[in-house]
Amino acid sequence: MSANPSILLVEPDYFDVSYRINPWMQPELWARDPAAFRDAAKQAFDRLCAALHGVGCELIVAPDVPGLPDMVFPANAAVVLDGKALMARFRHVQRQGEEAPLRELFLGLQRSGHIDEIATLPAGCYQEGAGDCIWDATRQCFWAAYGPRSSRQAIGLIESHFGQEVIALELATERSYHLDVCFSPLSGGEVLYYPPALTPASLEHLRRRVPAESLIEATADDLAHFSVNAVNVGDALVLARSTAALRGQLSRRGYRLHELDLQPFMLSGGGAFCMTLRLDRTSTPRGP
Numbered sequence: 001m002s003a004n005p006s007i008l009l010v011e012p013d014y015f016d017v018s019y020r021i022n023p024w025m026q027p028e029l030w031a032r033d034p035a036a037f038r039d040a041a042k043q044a045f046d047r048l049c050a051a052l053h054g055v056g057c058e059l060i061v062a063p064d065v066p067g068l069p070d071m072v073f074p075a076n077a078a079v080v081l082d083g084k085a086l087m088a089r090f091r092h093v094q095r096q097g098e099e100a101p102l103r104e105l106f107l108g109l110q111r112s113g114h115i116d117e118i119a120t121l122p123a124g125c126y127q128e129g130a131g132d133c134i135w136d137a138t139r140q141c142f143w144a145a146y147g148p149r150s151s152r153q154a155i156g157l158i159e160s161h162f163g164q165e166v167i168a169l170e171l172a173t174e175r176s177y178h179l180d181v182c183f184s185p186l187s188g189g190e191v192l193y194y195p196p197a198l199t200p201a202s203l204e205h206l207r208r209r210v211p212a213e214s215l216i217e218a219t220a221d222d223l224a225h226f227s228v229n230a231v232n233v234g235d236a237l238v239l240a241r242s243t244a245a246l247r248g249q250l251s252r253r254g255y256r257l258h259e260l261d262l263q264p265f266m267l268s269g270g271g272a273f274c275m276t277l278r279l280d281r282t283s284t285p286r287g288p
């Protein structure tokens with residue numbers, strides 16, 4: 001693993017909440033004072049950058065594009081591992097316009113040496129990047145979700161593209177529209193997750209794979225605080241303001257929490273993890 005995680009972020013200059021494609025989005029609230037919310041979003045973005053920088057990340061901050069308010073969530077841009085980027089295909093027409101500028105952005109990342117290869121999924125196969133496909137460094141596998149946003153068909157394609165094991169999880173509700181809002185593998189081998197987000201079969205799958213002492217259950221309140229949607233670097237967790245109960249549990253396990261006010265982005269259904277994309281993740285080479 002590289003000493004300094006490289007993290008892609010997208011500036012929130014054109015961020016807004018003008019449509020509703022997940023149940024957390026509040027366009028009516030945003031419409032009451034767009035200028036003030038936009039301003040608050042810029043401040044929240046700066047706080048996130050400072051916190052990530054403070055825990056040792058190298059930040060690559062890309063400009064956003066007018067008319068694509070959700071581009072500020074680059075977790076959805078691609079799945080990235082071992083220098084390979086598999087570009088997202090968005091389910092909703094409101095976000096499909098991001099695909100072309102994201103491709104341009106990744107071609108730039110290839111030129112700057114952050115990415116080696118860029119690939120695309122076949123048309124009609126939806127997959128919303130790391131939002132629905134999260135690398136677990138402890139188990140050396142991807143956890144990949146299908147359901148509200150990503151197609152089940154994407155699972156096998158991710159597996160063959162990266163040559164890594166992919167554990168499929170089915171999301172059960174629209175509130176957990178992306179895996180990263182309800183599921184987070186941590187550096188110590190724990191998995192922080194919200195049980196009602198998964199179908200019974202996927203829950204069983206998870207519990208077979210991860211020992212009970214490593215499973216940390218989040219509550220509905222934690223979900224609403226976007227506490228599961230955390231950026232984990234070593235023992236640091238950068239996340240939106242959490243709940244007392246979860247703060248206690250994570251601190252007892254040795255994690256240092258950096259809590260931030262990310263309210264403007266939560267009005268779009270996003271927290272800290274969604275606003276980032278790790279570019280430097282590598283798998284551990286397997287022995288002969």
Ligand code: ARG
Pocket residue numbers: 021022025070073075076095130131132178180181268269270271273274
């Ligand atoms: N409004 C965005 C959407 O619904 C939020 C995306 C947040 N990203 C994430 N990885 N959960 O697509």
